[in-house]
Amino acid sequence: MEVYKKEKIENVCIFGGTHGNELSGVYLVRNWLKDGALVQRGSFSTHLVIANPRAVDTCRRYIDRDLNRCYGKGTLGESTNAESPYETKRAQELYHRYLSGAPPDGTTADFLIDLHNTSSAAGNCIIIPYNASPVVLQVCVELIQRLESLFVRVLVLTEQGTVESTAGSCKNTIGVEIGPQHHGTLKTKVYDDMSLIVTTTLDILDQINKGELFPERQLEVYSIHRRYDYPRDEDGQLNGTLHPDFEEKDWQPLKNGDNILRTLDGADIRLENETETVYPCFVGEAAYYEKGLAFWTTLKTILKVEKLPLDD
Incomplete structure (x- = not known):
């Protein structure tokens, strides 16, 4: 800091x-x-x-x-x-x-x-x-x-x-x-x-x-932790969407095994490889489709805040 x-x-x-x-x-x-x-x-x-x-x-x-x-x-x-x-x-x-x-x-x-x-x-x-x-x-x-x-x-x-x-x-x-x-x-x-x-x-x-x-x-x-994209095919075209269980779940606790995405042919994709509870944000943000981003995960942390005014 x-x-x-x-x-x-x-x-x-x-x-x-x-x-x-x-x-x-x-x-x-x-x-x-x-x-x-x-x-x-x-x-x-x-x-x-x-x-x-x-x-x-x-x-x-x-x-x-x-x-x-x-x-x-x-x-x-x-x-x-x-x-x-x-x-x-x-x-x-x-x-x-x-x-x-x-x-x-x-x-x-x-x-x-x-x-x-x-x-x-x-x-x-x-x-x-x-x-x-x-x-x-x-x-x-x-x-x-x-x-x-x-x-x-x-x-x-x-x-x-x-x-x-x-x-x-x-x-x-x-x-x-x-x-x-x-x-x-x-x-x-x-x-x-x-x-x-x-x-x-x-x-x-x-x-x-x-x-x-x-x-x-x-x-x-909430500190940015990891980014997740939508499923895509070999040409990079969209091949999936947010899972219905996950829509509009910004800031809600998310853990391994929770549904996050679904392919266009109906296969569910679950969260994996996280070592602790994460908190998603900007879930399905429209402007992020072009950026290859379905949502971010974040980690909840506590910051120490110095007093103001600061000592000279």
């Missing part, structure tokens, strides 16, 4: 539309751009950004490539031209404008909130980097406690998942991932839950800036 340097949070960025068909974040940012009173706090500036405007305009996940896989050093440092993928150029633009403080008018974000939807039954999920700072961890604890009725869960990315995504682009980052919501649609409860999570996060950051005491404590998290 990296050591957090005690610094005031001066700039908070909120990205909506990293994926252009995940509409809760898109419409929240659009509405807050019209009237930002709900997201302004006295101790920092809030910056609202439609991250992938071309994808939003066409209601597609992306134009050329997944923007949330474009924040690795190689992509950010890549030379671009008119033929380069749109998202490569957009990631570089976002990074220099909002995240790196590049002149002449760049902003250095001290905290980034990236808004997403999932078609899976993941509920209200906060996604954090593998090396999350004490500020991020304290925010997660507070969200779970203050929004008890929302059943907020915290998912920890792998190192690779961190460095390629917005999670690795800022020193303090959370992804807010809420479902189920079909891509290209908008559901009232999902929209309202996302709004509440964002505004509560801003309240917490404002309290941190004002020096309020957040004690040392523990945080239950």
